[in-house]
Structure formats: structure tokens, C-alpha cells
Amino acid sequence: GENVEQHPSTLSVQEGDSAVIKCTYSDSASNYFPWYKQELGKGPQLIIDIRSNVGEKKDQRIAVTLNKTAKHFSLHITETQPEDSAVYFCAARYQGSYKLIFGSGTRLLVRP
Amino acid sequence: GAGVSQSPSNKVTEKGKDVELRCDPISGHTALYWYRQSLGQGLEFLIYFQGNSAPDKSGLPSDRFSAERTGGSVSTLTIQRTQQEDSAVYLCASSLIAGQNTGELFFGEGSRLTVL
Numbered sequence: 655g656e657n658v659e660q661h662p663s664t665l666s667v668q669e670g671d672s673a674v675i676k677c678t679y680s681d682s683a684s685n686y687f688p689w690y691k692q693e694l695g696k697g698p699q700l701i702i703d704i705r706s707n708v709g710e711k712k713d714q715r716i717a718v719t720l721n722k723t724a725k726h727f728s729l730h731i732t733e734t735q736p737e738d739s740a741v742y743f744c745a746a747r748y749q750g751s752y753k754l755i756f757g758s759g760t761r762l763l764v765r766p
Numbered sequence: 767g768a769g770v771s772q773s774p775s776n777k778v779t780e781k782g783k784d785v786e787l788r789c790d791p792i793s794g795h796t797a798l799y800w801y802r803q804s805l806g807q808g809l810e811f812l813i814y815f816q817g818n819s820a821p822d823k824s825g826l827p828s829d830r831f832s833a834e835r836t837g838g839s840v841s842t843l844t845i846q847r848t849q850q851e852d853s854a855v856y857l858c859a860s861s862l863i864a865g866q867n868t869g870e871l872f873f874g875e876g877s878r879l880t881v882l
Contacts, residue, residue: 660808688870697770697857697873698809743809752797752861752869753822758808 656681658746660757668765673731675760677744680725686747687720687727688754691740698743702729734764768792770874772858778880779848787843787877791860798841799859799871800833809857815841816863848881855879 688703811825
């Protein structure tokens with residue numbers, strides 16, 4: 655079955671710096687890769703996603719890149735702000751299914 | 767309300783007791799998911815319902831776990847003979863599966879289960 659690995663498990667950056675979180679997936683038939691942000695005591699919320707026919711997608715300060723050959727995808731947050739502090743999850747979805755498999759999460763701390 | 771609603775928000779039970787967790791999805795959403803989040807861990811897939819199709823139960827950790835979705839709406843996750851390792855936050859999500867949309871998952875705030 656699909657497996658998603660996520661690194662690092664924790665990340666601490668200075669406000670204004672960039673943060674990068676990386677994921678790898680096991681099933682080459684996966685075609686959809688969303689990123690979710692979870693704030694304390696809340697359920698995860700979608701922040702950005704990318705389909706397998708696209709290599710990069712940007713939305714203001716966040717961007718996601720996908721390397722299908724290497725089965726890697728990454729989340730990039732620029733000009734980080736304290737409110738970016740949260741747990742971030744990557745996920746992958748196998749083609750033909752709507753089941754999402756999540757990575758283990760990255761706890762991001764942005765120091766003021 | 768407009769979001770996914772889960773109850774109870776907190777449940778403390780004794781080892782060996784049965785518990786039921788309820789999820790009320792967003793109206794009109796055809797897909798419903800249950801995930802388990804142990805302390806400081808990721809989201810472990812449990813089960814997925816889509817319309818009238820047979821549910822995908824591939825993530826249920828043991829036969830003590832079961833779930834049903836009545837009338838294509840409300841879902842109940844049941845854990846029988848609870849064990850301490852069942853302690854976790856159980857998250858429900860729903861999604862509108864239609865055409866080429868991405869099927870974004872909308873999560874509830876979870877039910878925190880503590881087994882003593």
C-alpha cells in the first residue's frame with residue numbers, strides 16, 4: 655500500500671526565514687499531493703495541493719514542488735511569521751481512490 | 767453548523783469498556799473518513815466511506831474497531847473492549863467527491879479518547 659515519509663519531524667526557524675518540509679511517497683500511481691496545517695486543538699486544514707501533471711504551484715508565501723521521477727514533494731514557506739507555527743502534514747492519494755495517506759507531520763516553530 | 771461536527775469532544779473510559787464516537791459530516795458531502803492521531807504522531811487512516819460503495823476498512827487496527835454510516839450521513843466509530851493503546855484523538859473528515867474536484871478533506875476538531 656501507499657506509504658508517505660515526512661522530514662523533518664521538528665523545524666525551528668527565525669521569523670522572516672524560509673522553511674522547507676520534504677516528503678517521499680512509495681506508489682508511483684499516486685497523483686494528488688495536498689498539504690494540511692494543524693493548529694493546536696484543531697483539525698487539519700488544507701493549505702495547498704498539487705496534482706501529478708504539475709511540477710510547482712505557488713500561493714503567496716507558500717509553494718509546493720513535485721518530482722515525480724524521484725517521488726518527492728516539498729512545501730516551501732517564505733518570509734515565515736509566528737502564525738505559521740503549527741504542525742504540517744503532507745499526504746498522497748492513489749490514482750482511482752479518494753483515500754488520503756498522510757505523513758507523520760512536521761512541527762514548525764517560528765521564533766519572533 | 768457549516769463544519770464537520772464530532773462528539774464527544776473528550777471521552778475518558780476504563781479499560782475493557784466499549785465507546786462510540788460520532789461524526790456529523792458537512793451536508794451533501796459524499797465521502798467520510800476516520801483517522802486516528804496518537805499523541806505527537808501523524809494521521810493514521812482507519813476507514814473511508816464513499817456514497818453507497820462498500821467502505822474501505824483497510825486501516826482498522828483490529829476487529830475491536832468498527833464503523834458505520836447510516837443514510838449516507840452520520841457515522842459512528844465503535845471501539846469494543848478498549849485498551850490503553852487506543853488512547854488518541856479520533857478525527858473525522860468529509861469530502862465532496864464530484865467530477866474533477868480535488869476532494870479536499872474538511873476535518874472536525876476530533877474526539878479525544880483516554881483509556882485508563
